[in-house]
Amino acid sequence: MSERPRLAVIGAGPAGLVAALAAAARGVSVTLVDAAPEAGGQFYRQPAAGLGARRPSALHHQWRTWERLRDGLAAHVRAGRITHLTEHHVWCVEREAASFAVHALLGPEQEESVAVRADAVLLATGGYEKVLPFPGWTLPGVVTAGGAQAMLKSGLVLPGRTAVVAGTGPLLMPVAVGLAAAGAKVAALVESADPRAFARHARVLAAHPDKLAEGARYAAELARYGVRVHVRHTVVAAHGSDRLEAVTVAALDTDGRVREGSEWRVPCDSLAVGHGMLPHTDLAETLGCRLDGVNVAVDDEQRTDVPGVWAAGEATGIGGAALSLAEGRIAGLSIAARLDSRVPERSSYAVAAKARGGLREFFAVVDKVCTPPDRWVERVGDDTLVCRCEEVPAAAIREAVDELGAGDVRTVKLLTRAGMGWCQGRMCAPAVAGLAGCPPTASRRPFARPVPLGVLAREPDGPASRPDLL
Amino acid sequence: MSNSLTCDVVVVGAGMVGAATALYAARAGLSAVLVDRGPVAGGTTGSGEGNLLVSDKEPGPELELALLSGRLWADLAAEPGVGGSVEYEAKGGLVVASTPEGLAALEGLAAAQRSAGVRAASVGPDQLHDLEPYLAHGLAGGVLYPQDAQVMPTLAAARLVRLARTAGASLHTGRTVTDVLRTASGAVRGVRTPHGDIHAPAVVNAAGTWGGELAALAGVSLPVLPRRGFVLVTEPLPRRVRHKVYAADYVADVASDSAALQTSPVVEGTAAGPVLIGASRERVGFDRSFSLPVTRELAAGATRLFPFLAEVRAMRAYLGFRPYMPDHLPAVGPDARVPGLFHACGHEGAGIGLATGTGHVIAQVLAGKTPDLDLAPFRPDRFPRADAGADPDSAPAPVEGP
Ligand SMILES: Cc1cc2nc3c(=O)[nH]c(=O)nc-3n(C[C@H](O)[C@H](O)[C@H](O)COP(=O)(O)OP(=O)(O)OC[C@H]3O[C@@H](n4cnc5c(N)ncnc54)[C@H](O)[C@@H]3O)c2cc1C
Numbered sequence: 001m002s003e004r005p006r007l008a009v010i011g012a013g014p015a016g017l018v019a020a021l022a023a024a025a026r027g028v029s030v031t032l033v034d035a036a037p038e039a040g041g042q043f044y045r046q047p048a049a050g051l052g053a054r055r056p057s058a059l060h061h062q063w064r065t066w067e068r069l070r071d072g073l074a075a076h077v078r079a080g081r082i083t084h085l086t087e088h089h090v091w092c093v094e095r096e097a098a099s100f101a102v103h104a105l106l107g108p109e110q111e112e113s114v115a116v117r118a119d120a121v122l123l124a125t126g127g128y129e130k131v132l133p134f135p136g137w138t139l140p141g142v143v144t145a146g147g148a149q150a151m152l153k154s155g156l157v158l159p160g161r162t163a164v165v166a167g168t169g170p171l172l173m174p175v176a177v178g179l180a181a182a183g184a185k186v187a188a189l190v191e192s193a194d195p196r197a198f199a200r201h202a203r204v205l206a207a208h209p210d211k212l213a214e215g216a217r218y219a220a221e222l223a224r225y226g227v228r229v230h231v232r233h234t235v236v237a238a239h240g241s242d243r244l245e246a247v248t249v250a251a252l253d254t255d256g257r258v259r260e261g262s263e264w265r266v267p268c269d270s271l272a273v274g275h276g277m278l279p280h281t282d283l284a285e286t287l288g289c290r291l292d293g294v295n296v297a298v299d300d301e302q303r304t305d306v307p308g309v310w311a312a313g314e315a316t317g318i319g320g321a322a323l324s325l326a327e328g329r330i331a332g333l334s335i336a337a338r339l340d341s342r343v344p345e346r347s348s349y350a351v352a353a354k355a356r357g358g359l360r361e362f363f364a365v366v367d368k369v370c371t372p373p374d375r376w377v378e379r380v381g382d383d384t385l386v387c388r389c390e391e392v393p394a395a396a397i398r399e400a401v402d403e404l405g406a407g408d409v410r411t412v413k414l415l416t417r418a419g420m421g422w423c424q425g426r427m428c429a430p431a432v433a434g435l436a437g438c439p440p441t442a443s444r445r446p447f448a449r450p451v452p453l454g455v456l457a458r459e460p461d462g463p464a465s466r467p468d469l470l
Numbered sequence: 471m472s473n474s475l476t477c478d479v480v481v482v483g484a485g486m487v488g489a490a491t492a493l494y495a496a497r498a499g500l501s502a503v504l505v506d507r508g509p510v511a512g513g514t515t516g517s518g519e520g521n522l523l524v525s526d527k528e529p530g531p532e533l534e535l536a537l538l539s540g541r542l543w544a545d546l547a548a549e550p551g552v553g554g555s556v557e558y559e560a561k562g563g564l565v566v567a568s569t570p571e572g573l574a575a576l577e578g579l580a581a582a583q584r585s586a587g588v589r590a591a592s593v594g595p596d597q598l599h600d601l602e603p604y605l606a607h608g609l610a611g612g613v614l615y616p617q618d619a620q621v622m623p624t625l626a627a628a629r630l631v632r633l634a635r636t637a638g639a640s641l642h643t644g645r646t647v648t649d650v651l652r653t654a655s656g657a658v659r660g661v662r663t664p665h666g667d668i669h670a671p672a673v674v675n676a677a678g679t680w681g682g683e684l685a686a687l688a689g690v691s692l693p694v695l696p697r698r699g700f701v702l703v704t705e706p707l708p709r710r711v712r713h714k715v716y717a718a719d720y721v722a723d724v725a726s727d728s729a730a731l732q733t734s735p736v737v738e739g740t741a742a743g744p745v746l747i748g749a750s751r752e753r754v755g756f757d758r759s760f761s762l763p764v765t766r767e768l769a770a771g772a773t774r775l776f777p778f779l780a781e782v783r784a785m786r787a788y789l790g791f792r793p794y795m796p797d798h799l800p801a802v803g804p805d806a807r808v809p810g811l812f813h814a815c816g817h818e819g820a821g822i823g824l825a826t827g828t829g830h831v832i833a834q835v836l837a838g839k840t841p842d843l844d845l846a847p848f849r850p851d852r853f854p855r856a857d858a859g860a861d862p863d864s865a866p867a868p869v870e871g872p
């Protein structure tokens with residue numbers, strides 16, 4: 001054991017960054033591991049790069065937070081308190097006798113693996129986007145909301161292109177604003193939820209004037225760019241021969257049915273679609289951490305039920321960057337105290353805990369209101385691909401359930417191969433569950449990344465003699 | 471669903487064995503009801519592999535059941551549309567030995583197997599690569615078993631259930647059997663489920679690893695215990711592994727009584743492209759936790775046999791619990807202790823392969839015929855009562871972490 005306790009933080013998004021800074025400032029030797037080439041995670045990385053100088057005002061506040069985190073990280077790295085490992089894809093975290101081994105594949109090739117040893121692990125792996133299938137969704141030009149941000153970054157969305165943003169959830173507005181700010185024409189923002197449903201949660205909303213103001217600012221930006229917002233509408237199909245040429249938008253009635261005769265076509269060359277986010281739980285599950293629904297379960301200090309393993313940010317539940325920041329701070333303080341055999345004083349994180357409580361409450365409401373429209377399943381045609389990796393159409397899933405006695409996502413997968421491809425069902429599992437009429441369950445993925453058998457076969461080096469890296 | 475149902479036979483468990491039993495019973499003209507608490511193939515059948523092997527069995531009752539089952543699998547596969555839908559492949563098995571001593575032991579086994587009706591062809595070290603071009607160099611030799619075949623187990627169970635339904639059987643998933651109903655004289659009269667009773671003069675226990683619990687509901691003991699196994703699945707590849715290939719020490723593992731970790735990688739290509747590598751064998755109870763050391767050994771064994779696999783990626787790993795019995799033979803046939811109760815469980819690592827023969831002989835007995843096999847070695851009441859629970863089921867996992 002080294003003089004300074006060692007913490008491995010997996011994920012350099014808002015949660016992981018804040019936790020790393022908080023722990024490092026209190027004498028913990030931190031290794032920050034992330035698959036991306038730069039720190040920042042989903043939030044700070046993508047829109048920041050894409051929006052460049054034309055940052056909409058709604059993002060200014062977060063931008064200043066990001067600058068503070070980035071500078072703090074640089075200072076700790078210079079001082080040797082944090083080792084930042086970029087382009088390290090963690091494929092498994094292994095519990096050893098008295099420590100953990102974080103196994104990570106290197107670089108874009110992901111052919112070599114290193115093991116980082118630590119006394120404690122923070123899982124700050126964030127979430128990934130959920131997309132439900134509809135006729136035409138596999139056409140080139142149809143991307144996820146996050147994919148649209150990536151297109152901005154790589155300059156693929158050129159000024160003059162026409163985009164539609166559709167689905168449900170709070171990500172749609174920033175994505176639409178981002179596209180418009182980058183010079184694309186956003187022909188429509190199509191949100192299936194009914195904002196009037198928020199009225200039923202007036203008490204919770206009233207407690208979050210900041211969130212309402214944020215929404216209002218995005219709405220103002222959208223208006224300024226002339227983006228038409230259609231609520232209680234959905235994209236029923238995407239059209240095009242080689243690539244996307246248009247989408248059909250339709251109004252939904254209160255039962256989630258398409259209102260007859262309400263359909264119209266919107267010509268466009270890109271469609272950014274998203275139905276919310278799901279937490280990354282693979283590493284946690286393999287460690288044996290308890291899940292609460294699809295989220296990693298944590299206590300008041302962000303500890304999982306596996307000693308030595310903490311989790312923070314969207315891995316423990318989707319709730320935006322501010323919630324991730326609060327949880328990351330609490331985790332960092334708790335880890336520093338616990339590794340020093342102390343109980344953290346609640347007063348040290350009372351502010352963050354209050355913010356966390358309020359934001360969780362707020363996003364629980366968002367989660368209730370922004371659910372995919374009822375009956376989306378009925379609009380998935382038999383020939384619509386559900387699993388893109390293995391090219392499994394909806395008909396095969398329906399047959400597995402109706403004819404072959406499948407009753408859960410796992411047996412549907414085994415009978416149809418849906419979810420067995422490269423993404424291991426991250427993309428299609430919610431759709432498969434919906435089509436099969438069973439609750440979505442987190443599927444077990446012992447390897448968070450595909451790992452070469454030669455790497456897997458090699459014994460990792462023995463227990464660490466040096467503090468951080470082996 | 472109505473509250474009560476009457477039929478000739480209730481088969482409990484819609485895994486591979488229950489599926490085959492329902493199929494043969496329905497084809498024998500019996501009205502059969504297949505019940506499972508989960509979906510079809512939600513038990514061990516959905517978490518194992520589909521090797522139909524004769525190569526790993528020593529002469530004796532299990533080999534006879536395997537030979538009968540192999541013929542029945544081939545017959546089923548020849549029915550229109552069946553072979554493809556269950557991904558049946560009569561590809562043959564190639565067992566290799568790395569040392570001359572290992573090869574001598576393997577040749578000895580092959581000779582005994584030949585006299586029991588197994589086809590087995592010796593393969594010299596320089597012929598190995600004609601059969602498997604990507605195999606490692608420097609192996610001592612091997613034996614080719616053309617009767618070894620494979621199916622995709624989940625598809626096989628689901629398709630056989632489908633065929634059984636076509637033949638008149640009915641399927642009830644999501645329905646747990648909570649009791650075995652008996653008459654005043656002790657004979658079986660059906661099963662109880664939360665959705666109502668199902669009445670029948672015969673009940674078949676095809677509950678796999680949970681067969682002991684079902685037997686207990688009928689008031690008898692049956693020592694079925696879990697034996698954990700991990701399987702590694704690679705990314706899809708063009709066909710490079712042509713047979714089922716494994717190292718000769720596998721044979722020792724199957725019959726072994728040691729509770730220690732033993733990995734014996736069978737490497738096989740699948741119709742869909744991925745290569746399967748499995749499986750490990752451990753007695754750790756129903757412990758579902760992932761073990762990196764175990765999968766590491768599987769990977770090491772597979773890359774030793776096929777060096778090219780070192781660059782191939784493992785996409786996932788899964789685990790299952792084989793239903794094993796203390797003497798490694800399944801319980802197949804009527805239970806003399808309870809009239810009307812039949813057992814078809816405890817097939818350990820061979821339940822996919824042995825399912826057809828098992829279902830076939832059970833159906834024969836149900837229909838009042840003489841079974842094609844002598845069922846005496848498989849008698850469910852062959853264990854002294856004390857054996858139940860005497861096995862080191864709760865022994866600590868040999869390779870688990872803290
Ligand atoms: C398009 C888009 C727009 C958004 N707009 C807003 C907005 O306007 N306001 C707002 O509050 N929120 C917004 N969000 C949400 C916000 O991005 C998240 O709430 C926030 O980033 C979550 O922070 P986190 O630290 O929990 O996880 P993340 O930021 O997701 O960071 C997780 C990190 O973990 C890394 N990681 C994951 N698994 C591994 C692994 N196995 N090995 C190595 N590294 C790994 C990832 O590379 C990533 O860097 C938006 C999200 C998206 C996708």
Ligand SMILES: Cc1cc2nc3c(=O)[nH]c(=O)nc-3n(C[C@H](O)[C@H](O)[C@H](O)COP(=O)(O)OP(=O)(O)OC[C@H]3O[C@@H](n4cnc5c(N)ncnc54)[C@H](O)[C@@H]3O)c2cc1C
Pocket residue numbers: 482483484485486487488489505506507508509510511512513514515516517518519520521522523645646647648676677678679680681684698699700701748749750789790791792793814815816817818819820821822823824
């Ligand atoms: C890793 C691994 C690899 C394997 N490889 C092979 C191989 O290559 N070849 C081979 O032949 N075999 C192999 N096996 C073994 C094979 O999978 C099993 O022997 C076989 O699946 C057993 O089938 P079964 O129908 O008896 O049991 P199961 O498939 O487990 O079916 C039993 C069913 O009974 C149901 N049930 C239990 N209790 C109740 C109740 N009270 N009420 C209602 N339903 C109930 C369960 O839900 C379950 O669906 C392997 C096993 C493992 C774990």
